[in-house]
Amino acid sequence: MAGTGPTLRVEGLRTHFFTNDGVVKAVDDVSFAVDRGHTLGLVGESGCGKTVTGFSILGLVDPPGRVTAGRILFNGEDLLTAGEERLRSLRGDRIAMIFQDPMMTLNPVLRIETQMVETVLAHQDVDRATARRMARDAMGKVGIPSPDERLSAYPHQFSGGMRQRVAIAIAFINQPDLIIADEPTTALDVTIQGQILFEAQKLCREVGTALIWITHDLAVVAGLADRICVMYAGRVVEEGSLDDVLDWPIHPYTRGLLNSVPSQKKNGERLEQIPGMTPSPLNLPPGCAFKTRCPRADHVCDAEPELREPVPGRRIRCFHPHARGSP
Amino acid sequence: MTPMIETLGLSKRFVKRLDLAAKIAGRLGADVREEVVHAVDRVDITVGEGEVVGLVGESGCGKSTLGRMIAGILPPSEGRILFRGVDVATMDEREGKKAALQVQMIFQDPFASLNPRMRVEDIVGEAPIIHGIVAPRDKAHYVAEVMRRVGLDPDYRRRYPHQFSGGQRQRIGIARALAVKPEFLVCDEAIAALDVSIQAQILNLFMDLKEALNLTYLFISHDLGVVKHISDRVVIMYLGRVVEVADKEALFAQPNHPYTRALLNEVPRLDLRRRAYQPVAGEIPSPLDPPTGCHFHPRCPHATQRCRDEAPVLKEIAPGRLAACHLNDGT
Numbered sequence: 001m002a003g004t005g006p007t008l009r010v011e012g013l014r015t016h017f018f019t020n021d022g023v024v025k026a027v028d029d030v031s032f033a034v035d036r037g038h039t040l041g042l043v044g045e046s047g048c049g050k051t052v053t054g055f056s057i058l059g060l061v062d063p064p065g066r067v068t069a070g071r072i073l074f075n076g077e078d079l080l081t082a083g084e085e086r087l088r089s090l091r092g093d094r095i096a097m098i099f100q101d102p103m104m105t106l107n108p109v110l111r112i113e114t115q116m117v118e119t120v121l122a123h124q125d126v127d128r129a130t131a132r133r134m135a136r137d138a139m140g141k142v143g144i145p146s147p148d149e150r151l152s153a154y155p156h157q158f159s160g161g162m163r164q165r166v167a168i169a170i171a172f173i174n175q176p177d178l179i180i181a182d183e184p185t186t187a188l189d190v191t192i193q194g195q196i197l198f199e200a201q202k203l204c205r206e207v208g209t210a211l212i213w214i215t216h217d218l219a220v221v222a223g224l225a226d227r228i229c230v231m232y233a234g235r236v237v238e239e240g241s242l243d244d245v246l247d248w249p250i251h252p253y254t255r256g257l258l259n260s261v262p263s264q265k266k267n268g269e270r271l272e273q274i275p276g277m278t279p280s281p282l283n284l285p286p287g288c289a290f291k292t293r294c295p296r297a298d299h300v301c302d303a304e305p306e307l308r309e310p311v312p313g314r315r316i317r318c319f320h321p322h323a324r325g326s327p
Numbered sequence: 328m329t330p331m332i333e334t335l336g337l338s339k340r341f342v343k344r345l346d347l348a349a350k351i352a353g354r355l356g357a358d359v360r361e362e363v364v365h366a367v368d369r370v371d372i373t374v375g376e377g378e379v380v381g382l383v384g385e386s387g388c389g390k391s392t393l394g395r396m397i398a399g400i401l402p403p404s405e406g407r408i409l410f411r412g413v414d415v416a417t418m419d420e421r422e423g424k425k426a427a428l429q430v431q432m433i434f435q436d437p438f439a440s441l442n443p444r445m446r447v448e449d450i451v452g453e454a455p456i457i458h459g460i461v462a463p464r465d466k467a468h469y470v471a472e473v474m475r476r477v478g479l480d481p482d483y484r485r486r487y488p489h490q491f492s493g494g495q496r497q498r499i500g501i502a503r504a505l506a507v508k509p510e511f512l513v514c515d516e517a518i519a520a521l522d523v524s525i526q527a528q529i530l531n532l533f534m535d536l537k538e539a540l541n542l543t544y545l546f547i548s549h550d551l552g553v554v555k556h557i558s559d560r561v562v563i564m565y566l567g568r569v570v571e572v573a574d575k576e577a578l579f580a581q582p583n584h585p586y587t588r589a590l591l592n593e594v595p596r597l598d599l600r601r602r603a604y605q606p607v608a609g610e611i612p613s614p615l616d617p618p619t620g621c622h623f624h625p626r627c628p629h630a631t632q633r634c635r636d637e638a639p640v641l642k643e644i645a646p647g648r649l650a651a652c653h654l655n656d657g658t
Binding site: 046143193195197216226258262272274 | 386492553555557600
């Protein structure tokens with residue numbers, strides 16, 4: 001574990017997909033940092049680039065996609081210049097990812113035990129019996145009853161919530177420094193979601209893992225994160241501490257998102273909706289990508305806004321931010 | 328006043344019949360049985376005219392099956408459905424068709440619920456012509472009117488569903504339902520598949536339509552925030568049974584059933600920051616093999632021997648408020 005800096009620092013990351021129809025700038029100049037034991041909520045709607053950001057960190061972007069610029073510093077080491085061999089030794093050991101669909105993580109034809117023991121043996125110099133014991137403990141930790149028997153089951157013998165917990169157990173088994181969780185609870189029921197959030201919190205607290213929680217659900221982030229990073233059309237539009245962003249959203253998009261959440265409003269009143277829809281990533285409007293849906297947009301927004309830091313610890317990409325505390 | 332929709336002891340069982348091999352094995356003394364899922368188990372609910380009733384529960388609790396039976400898509404195994412006080416099973420063909428038209432359904436997945444090979448004008452316009460609501464020569468005009476009503480540009484009526492975004496597709500689904508001039512809409516997770524900002528648009532549309540057309544909704548959702556926003560009354564289901572019915576205000580202020588309380592506790596909220604989650608223990612049991620007595624007892628912190636033995640009945644605990652829990656008996 002290196003130094004005192006953040007566990008992960010992403011600087012000016014650009015991941016573009018070179019398709020036949022044109023260049024999709026899925027991630028375009030994204031920067032953020034996560035400290036040890038902290039949680040960053042990466043929030044945005046479908047197609048905003050939040051998942052591709054996660055994939056880029058792990059070096060999992062496939063052609064026609066390519067990281068074209070930026071730096072990804074993990075404990076001070078730039079992952080973009082690290083070789084595939086080095087990445088492979090980090091993935092599953094120091095950095096783990098939890099996907100929305102646990103069937104994507106688990107091999108359907110291998111027993112859970114095989115998959116978990118393999119994860120340990122690939123990275124640690126222990127014997128098989130020790131690895132099995134670690135696997136059993138990890139299963140117990142995420143609340144799977146009778147882990148000894150369940151280890152010999154196949155993924156299809158688990159329910160969705162159980163499967164996701166197995167995926168989380170695998171992610172946590174080597175006590176990584178960083179976990180990237182991509183909408184891990186979106187497909188789950190509320191009571192199961194509560195269980196998963198509980199486990200994630202506990203393991204983060206106990207092990208000091210840094211967590212990136214990718215989601216579209218602001219309410220989940222409110223209960224979990226220390227900082228929030230809001231993305232729109234491949235760019236970070238607002239970033240700050242949890243309370244700052246939720247209490248005083250200054251970007252019109254963040255404000256619109258918060259106003260769209262029903263529990264915020266008085267019951268039965270009309271919700272303040274964001275008009276229109278997310279533009280196609282192949283055909284983004286020039287300048288600010290949000291201007292077509294923004295109530296504050298004018299001719300200034302035809303130029304591209306820079307990410308600024310109007311208050312320390314608060315970054316925003318907008319020409320017409322809301323004043324702090326304004327209604 | 329007669330409620331618009333009333334269900335009396337409505338049940339739906341799905342039976343997986345034994346195949347030939349299993350039957351032979353059974354004859355030879357093997358322990359094989361037909362698998363029966365009690366998706367909906369003797370449910371009584373009422374929906375009054377102009378009311379929005381939220382139907383809440385986790386996956387597998389039978390909320391969609393109940394909605395489909397009310398919408399007339401699935402035949403019930405047992406029990407009755409009354410439409411304006413008349414049993415739909417006893418209606419003659421003409422009356423039955425009329426009643427069926429009055430109840431329409433909006434589905435969760437706007438990608439799967441629209442025929443990809445039909446143009447919007449046919450998706451929306453087909454049913455009203457067949458049922459004689461508009462003459463074929465007025466179709467274009469009528470379709471345009473319905474499309475405008477749900478916020479779609481009538482210029483797009485010659486397009487196919489894949490040419491629309493998720494939110495617009497959901498609007499097409501709503502237009503299709505509205506085209507036969509229903510009084511009652513069953514919305515089954517109608518906004519669950521949409522992005523947050525689009526969810527707000529569709530929720531607003533539902534509320535506008537209710538005002539403009541005097542509609543009644545059964546709003547099925549797992550999202551308590553959404554249900555709290557739109558409903559007048561809320562019905563909570565767990566494993567095929569109704570466990571609590573209450574006015575929205577009462578339910579959210581003072582949930583009675585332990586399951587409702589657990590559910591409300593788990594809902595992430597914007598104003599609860601960095602909270603420590605304290606989850607309900609256990610999983611939702613399989614509906615193939617539900618627990619004895621009260622279905623919730625294995626996960627309930629207050630369960631007693633009685634809960635394990637005897638299923639609680641749904642009874643009135645306050646005016647307009649029902650709950651199925653032995654704890655209300657003061658034992």
